[in-house]
Amino acid sequence: MSRHRIVSALVALVCPMSASAQGIPVAPMATPAQSGAIPLGTGGVPGMPAESWFTLAGRPTVRNVSTATLLPVLPAKDKATGAAVVIAPGGGFVMESMEAEAMKPARWFADHGIAAFVLKYRLDPTPAAMEAFKQAALARFAAAAMAGAKGGADIPAPAPALADAQAAMGLVRTRAAQWGIDPKRVAYVGFSAGAIMGVDLVRAAAPGTAPDLFAAIYPSMAPTTVSPNAPPLFVAVASDDELFGKQGYGLPDSWRRAGRPVELHVYEHGGHGFGFDGKAGTTSVGWNQALLGWLGAHGWLTKQ
Template sequence: MAQDARMVPTVAPAEPSAIRLDTGGVAGATAPEAWFRQYGVAMTRNVSTATLTPFLPDPAKATGAAVIVAPGGGFLMLSMENEGWRVARALADHGIAAFVLKYRLKPTPAAMPDFEQAVAAMFAGAGRPTSRLRPEDAAAGLAEPIADARAAFALIRAHAREWRVDPARIGMMGFSAGAMTTMATALTAPELHPAFLAPIYGSMEAVRVRPDAPPLFAVLAADDPLFARKGLGLIDSWQQAGRPVEFHLYGQGGHGFGLGKANTTSTEWFDAFVRWLDMNGLLTRLQDGGAAGASGTGATKP
């Protein structure tokens, strides 16, 4: 195994701003939450207590828009740094309140070698299906992450004034498994009324789209080993329903590129996302005394 791909156990970060969601535990969990580094970034596994960490913009820059950010990791781990904290900081820098969702995961072996084997088996090429589960089909097995996402929406709306967030402009973004969580949540809990959805290198399988479905912003690399070359049913579904959709297919980037893979055009997706939010009228700046007029705080650093 290449040096940078090794999973090296580390001490858990303090996460002083993480807010416990109190959505319950995980059935069958026996090993405690554990952190490690892989490819130079912090990751966690065996999450049995969901949390939400706010990354709030400077009050002078606050737009009122908010994004729940769901990292990926195949529901066995979470890429907290690459697909969570870094993305949230970038959003906050643009005046967008970001909230990193550490959702509950499937139990994994306590010993790192056994965990590495479980991950290798999950991503093994042999036997990989030619298509992926549709989010609405996968939702049956994602009760815990969906419940965590629902709790995140509720918590943000309950603190909207304090966090300078417009309750009507809260959307959700997810990466890989986090994209599946994002879509499954929106499809099974439409009463949450997310303002927008942004699945980043997630499943492209077709879904049933409601007449009032929110705008969709999707990103994929053409060389993604998991989701590319299997059709673009998700995009077709949104278009056929007459709902707003924007899709970026980058020539290179692979899977798990976070804010973008160096020396590829995939580094452009985040700026395009911010412009898309603005184009859809979601970045109107808050006025003093508005719906979220209380003073905010700076971006958090776990």
């Protein structure tokens, strides 16, 4: 794939650059209340402009996050299974898709009895001005696409973001009794950059922070080191993924070679960033039902 085609695909699908020409509306929005969000106390980001919210194709998105938080979305008590999930949205570590890849799945998990916790993690600083931010975001995604087209790894999770994921996992387990959670049934679901961060989270295996299940949604497919006690892995990706579709299947194959449980779903069409509902008109629609079946097979949908 040429650089021109990569950049064009990213502009059209995941980057707000030249949004009016590409038909992707971008608009500023007021910062939502985020009532109930818990500061993780992991520190700030030097030189970070003020946190800024905007809509990208109508989807609430945030950038310049310098204070990490965790927002509980809990199931009704009569539905609660005692299982939990930490959700990390994607956005190339320069923004986070807070509705399509965070709040929407959180509500879905809660409806199925699973306590959900939305992680808003620290990001790399980007220019305060929107036009300059668009340029920075395009450069970030284009770099990842070029690496993916060559079969290599994309940009790894920045240290602050990984620390936030570790803190989130630890907090859910520390306060498990308060939320009616089994500390041995805490999953992690990451989308795109959030999935990349999840791979690093599993690989680091810091005490109390490793997930008991790991779902990676359109992640980097580059191979990785997998320990003998890595959690079961679920992967959902489209074969025409503009970022990672040329990498092969090194990530799930790394799990398989390590003798760890893995489930892989590859959709013919869907592109990168098909969201929680999938891309309309493709077989990626309804991929979350496969996720639901996988969770059920591991006991996340019933009280234990």
